[in-house]
Amino acid sequence: MEALSCFHCGLPVPAGSTWSVKISGEERPMCCPGCEAVAKTIVDNGLSDYYVTRESYSPTGDQESLVPAELRLYDAPEILDQFAEKDRQEAGVCEATFSVDGIRCAACVWLIERRLAAVQGVQSMNLNVATERLHVRWREDACKPSDILKAVREVGYTAYPYDAVRHGEQLQRASKKLFRQVFIAGLSMMQVMMYAVPVYLATDGTMDADMEGLMRWASLLLTLPAVLYSGLPFFQGALANLKSRALGMDVPVALGIAAAFIGSTVATFTGEGDVYFDTVTMFIFLLLCSRYLELIARRKAASALEKLQHALPASAARMPGFPHDRATETIPAAQLREGDTVLVKPGEAVAADCVVIEGSTAVDLSLLTGESRPQRKDVGDELPGGAVNATQAIVVKVTKIARESTLSTLVKLIERAGQAKPQLSLWADKVAAWFVAALLVFAVIIFGVWQWVDPSRAWQIAVAVLVVSCPCALSLATPSALAAATDRLVRQGVLAVQPHVLETLYRTTHVIFDKTGTLTLGRPALRDTTIFGVDDAGRCVQVAAALEASSAHPLAHAIVEAARKSRGEGVELAASEIVHTAGQGMEGVVDGVRYRLGSAAFVGEVAGSAAPHPVGGFTPVYLGTEGRWVARFDLADEVRSDAKDVVSHFQSNGKTVILLSGDEDGVTRRVATELGIETAHGEYLPDQKLAFVQRLQGEGAVVAMVGDGINDAAVLKAADVSFAMGSGAALAQTHADTVLLSGQIASVVDAHRASAHTMAVIRQNLTWATIYNIVAIPAAAVGLLNPWMAGIGMSLSSAVVVINALRLRRIPRVPSASSNEQRVLKAA
Secondary structure, X not given: OOOOEOOOOOOEOOOOOOOEEEEOOEEEEOOOHHHHHHHHHXXXXXXXXXXXXXXXXXXXXXXXXXXXXXXXXXXXXXHHHHHEEEOOOOOOEEEEEEEEEOOOOHHHHHHHHHHHOOOOOEEEEEEEOOOOEEEEEEEOOOOOHHHHHHHHHHOOOEEEEOOHHHHHHHHHHHHHHHHHHHHHHHHHHHHHHHHHHHHHHOOOOOOOHHHHHHHHHHHHHHHHHXXXXXXXXXXXHHHHHHHOOOOOOHHHHHHHHHHHHHHHHHHHHHOOOOOOHHHHHHHHHXXXXXXXXXXXXXXXXXXXXXXXXXXOOOEEEEOOOOOOOOOOEEEEHHHOOOOOEEEEOOOOEOOXXXXXXXXXXXXXXXXXXXXXXXXXXXXXXXXOOOOEEOOOOEEEEXXXXXXXXXXXXXXXXXXXXXXXXXXXXXXXXXXHXXXXXXXXXXXXXHHHHHHHHOHHHHHHHHHHHHHHOOOHHHHHHHHHHHHHHHHHHHHOOEEEOOOOHHHHHHHOOEEEEOHHHHHEEEEEEEEEEEEOOOOOHHHHXXXXXXXXXXXXXXXXXXXXXXXXXXXXXXXXXXXXXXXXXXXXXXXXXXXXXEEEEEOHHHHHHHHOOOOOOOOOOOEEEEEEEOOEEEEEEEEEEEEOOOHHHHHHHHHHOOOEEEEEOOOOHHHHHHHHHHHOOXXXXXXXXXXXXXXXXXXXXXXXXXXXXXXXXXXXXXXXXXXXXEEEEOOHHHHHHOOOOEEEOOOOOHHHHHHHHHHHHHHHHHHHHHHHHHHHHHHHHHHHHOOOOOHHHHHHHHHHHHXXXXXXXXXXXXXXXXXXXXXXXXXXHHHO
């Protein structure tokens, strides 16, 4: 009888097998419970077509059959499309984000990336230690997701396609397990110390040999849970390191624990020599405490990203019959389409980008911009996905689907921000790897020397050297500081997309600003009013506002806004008989007097005499009536209220500040003079800006460029570090290294201060780690440190580094712009 083949993987089905799955109405044989479970999952998810459309499977047990069946599930095209994205620019290339379980420190990152680099078809990979996410880019013709997952598993870790819910559950499980391991190690340590202390104190021979032996056996039994359960992560990590022929941080730790435990066990059985059970349990407990602290630090460092990813609601209350029928139906947010009408109740988050069509409310945009104050939104105002409705229920119309919303775009940018590592981290990882190799060689040498000098102390001192010099502090010094600083900046509305931002910004010599939309608000404002008769300036503005009340022109908005600010308790004027002349201006009657408002030629037709000479750098709007000129309104792009402070900050820190603008030279120089910028160039096209920056770089300058992210893509990309003002459009097309989500130019100062504080903390951490090793290793090598003292020193060194890095989460923020400017920004 011909042997059956597994319908899922193609391998032979064992005789007497009862595993099967009903596929397309027919029972299909399976070779094992794993294939049965995977096939059942495919069928239960409505993906049975996978078996119809697949081209082949491997019935002869080739390399593909070595991949576990539960991993090959992710190769199915239907499932692959759910978590991977095709590269639109390079055909045949996919990229996806995976969650990785079991990350313990930066050495884990190095190990996983090193293994994936050897997988054929993998083009790039980056693992973010703070979020425990792995981003991989691969060629479809040479690699499959199962190959990636299998490679990660081979070095002792578990990976799966990123899912927010599953990832959160896994983080909770990992935290609880680590806490249990800490608790058991601490309990064992306390119990073992109860038996060790009497032995230490009985130095005068008052304890007989039988009692001392009993104490040793009791200590051995109480140490077993700490070694076999609490210490398991160190042994698993070391085994994975050795299997992959790499030297990670777990290798010296596992060797130290094993050496002390084995030596103590031998001494217990033979009754000769010293035991170090108290040292073993203390070392495991302290090291686990340090790792638990590091885990908490990583969670805090990723907190801003986690909040953003959970900000978009999973469902929405759609109103299919609006406005005739106000009934709602709850649907998944992913099913929303452009034009859908949605009810957003107080306390709910907006599921997608939309516009308010009914009601008014205040919304919380703190996750998107870092601005804590609620902002008023009325009919016609746009709302980004992720905004939280704070007060009244509103009805909105969807303008972008959830997947393309502002918040979704922002989350993708943040995920991209963690896909690469700065040079400082790469340097620290390399140093740590070489340090481990040198440490093992040094420990062997020290053991040999003491074996010749005093064999009774050789084992103890070798263990102390292994324990005290574990390079955790060195490896944690840089990534912990960068993660904490990046988290703080995200909460302040500054998103560092590229990994080098803080390093490069600290070294910057020149800061170049664009003008429109960067140092200015990008919209005109009334800067000055010149009176030509006896009329009051305030009344002239009110008359002009009355004429412009129905106009949608930006200059009209500026005059109306100025009138609103200056009106106070005064009476608002009204105009009648309004006549609009395209490209010229407005004519109408106010308080019985006919006025003209607009260009000099238009107003001069009724005013008679020649127009008063305008002031350079401003856009003039004239007001006149029959036979006389009444006033001139000088309008210009409004300078941000915090721009002068930003310029002063960089100048006081020794940076050269330059203004480059495509606007006319006179306007550009006027803004530069107002802000105290000495070097300013107007009428610069994008390619001229690019050439200017490249010329500075050729002279050795480190250039930071701040622009609006839309028209300056080339120069932003060419600068050593660049900033784009945040907006929905800019987020989607930015080429900058950093996005100012807050929309405030003062956020550049936040980033610069953060860079200075971060570099200071990194220097402190590296200095501490270096001094600690310079002092501790020789002390252990000459026998001044016992193993338990070495364990305390090593754990404390790691804790100092992490705690010092967490200080960066409290970097003070630059005071926000005035409430008036916030309102103007909102209106824009």
